[in-house]
Amino acid sequence: MTAFFETLGLPYEWAWFIATISGILLIALPVMLAVAMVIYVDRKVLGAIMLRRGPNVVGPFGLLQSFADGLKVFLQETIIPSAANKVIFLLAPIITFTVALAAWAVIPFGDGVVLADINVGLLYILAISSLGVYGVVMAGWASNSKYPFFSAMRAAAQMISYEVSIGFILVCVVLWAGTFNMNGIVEAQRGHGLGFVNGFFFNPLLFPMFVVFFISALAETARAPFDLTEAESELVAGYQTEYSSMAFALFWLGEYANILLMCSLCAILFMGGWLPPFEWAPLYYVPGFIWFLLKTFFFFLLFSWIWATVPRYRYDQLMRLGWKVFLPMSLGFVAVISGYLMATGHFTSAAPVVEPASVTPGEIVEAAPVAQPSGGQT
Structure with a gap:
């Protein structure tokens, strides 16, 4: 998402900031909507098990009941x-x-x-x-x-x-x-x-x-x-x-x-x-x-x-x-x-330590790779 905002001409810092805020809103707003809906589902399930109707007045099938309750407490x-x-x-x-x-x-x-x-x-x-x-x-x-x-x-x-x-x-x-x-x-x-x-x-x-x-x-x-x-x-x-x-x-x-x-x-x-x-x-x-x-x-x-x-x-x-x-x-x-x-050998043993060869001053030695545990990532 940061790359998308960079294509709009924004510098990296602003592109990263807007992308992060957008990602937070894309999660927070649906979660809040889901909370309103699961409260409705909670009351409907409770009503069905107790042989009563549950929310059924505000909106079709009572779907807007949670929003009405939210408006009530807000006021x-x-x-x-x-x-x-x-x-x-x-x-x-x-x-x-x-x-x-x-x-x-x-x-x-x-x-x-x-x-x-x-x-x-x-x-x-x-x-x-x-x-x-x-x-x-x-x-x-x-x-x-x-x-x-x-x-x-x-x-x-x-x-x-x-x-x-x-x-x-x-x-x-x-x-x-x-x-x-x-x-x-x-x-x-x-x-x-x-x-x-x-x-x-x-x-x-x-x-x-x-x-x-x-x-x-x-x-x-x-x-x-x-x-x-x-x-x-x-x-x-x-x-x-x-x-x-x-x-x-x-x-x-x-x-x-x-x-x-x-x-x-x-x-x-x-x-x-x-x-x-x-x-x-x-x-x-x-x-x-x-x-x-x-x-x-x-x-x-x-x-x-x-x-x-x-x-x-x-x-x-x-x-x-x-x-x-x-x-x-x-x-x-x-x-x-x-x-x-x-x-059962699920864990792999660590890679053996490799003795470095003789190194001349200033030479860069590449480190030996470290074995990763099987079954996932680190």
């Missing part, structure tokens, strides 16, 4: 409690929303269709998603109210607990793919199952990690049955209880952007991302981003289905599952998978 008055820390109170939803959008910078929507194709894309995702807890804690503390404060403490402990097991699951994926690059992880899944199934989910050692990752994603985004940030007994909203108008809407948008992010990660890490389900030539006529969107939407439907059918966990059950089941299980699979890969 409401922003109320700040008199005892709240005003700066941190207003900064918390901005941090939550910004962090939720920033994580999409390394998500590949297709082959090379990514804003920042960096070699440590998976580490970037892990780091950015960990920052979301700051917005939650800031909102609970700055409200100067006991219910939001209790909810923020619950949410922080919950998010940190399940990020640990998610980290070990990502280690398992990286070991098999041989790269932290998101495109490289997708390419490593090409024909992984029996030579024609695209996806790590078909792997007997990685399938349990896929299940644990999906459940941990529910807990990380505070979705049912782990929606304990909404409080178990008191009838309040949670850490965002004191918020109104667009401040509350930013929390809402950030929450659903994080849910979509986790659904997309399930598709990228275990279901082949933008690859078709099978290595069959006619399937490649469908654009890669269509496969990616279909897989992401499939996981979001699972999120909605679980929300409507599974009862809420108690908090002690939630923490026991994270620390006493998922953490040892994921850590054990790191050892098992790394041992299996070592035993």
Whole structure:
């Protein structure tokens, strides 16, 4: 895109700047539109399972209901409690929303269709998603109210607990793919199952990690049955209880952007991302981003289905599952998978050190190439 703007006569610096801003808008605006649509889908699925209609008044089939709700909160008055820390109170939803959008910078929507194709894309995702807890804690503390404060403490402990097991699951994926690059992880899944199934989910050692990752994603985004940030007994909203108008809407948008992010990660890490389900030539006529969107939407439907059918966990059950089941299980699979890969020769040994020949002063010696690990890129 930078080269395109350079052809218009712009210097490289301005071409790069405009291309970067354009790329950010090409991701942020569709993500916001997708958030509005998945809120509608969420309510429709919930209504269907509960034998009611769901949104059906605003627009055809109720499709404009989310936009009407957005307009309503935009026109409401922003109320700040008199005892709240005003700066941190207003900064918390901005941090939550910004962090939720920033994580999409390394998500590949297709082959090379990514804003920042960096070699440590998976580490970037892990780091950015960990920052979301700051917005939650800031909102609970700055409200100067006991219910939001209790909810923020619950949410922080919950998010940190399940990020640990998610980290070990990502280690398992990286070991098999041989790269932290998101495109490289997708390419490593090409024909992984029996030579024609695209996806790590078909792997007997990685399938349990896929299940644990999906459940941990529910807990990380505070979705049912782990929606304990909404409080178990008191009838309040949670850490965002004191918020109104667009401040509350930013929390809402950030929450659903994080849910979509986790659904997309399930598709990228275990279901082949933008690859078709099978290595069959006619399937490649469908654009890669269509496969990616279909897989992401499939996981979001699972999120909605679980929300409507599974009862809420108690908090002690939630923490026991994270620390006493998922953490040892994921850590054990790191050892098992790394041992299996070592035993089967999945990792290539480093290139032997070549002794340099006698070099005359001023002569340039070309370095020996370094062997790359199989199954991916670095």
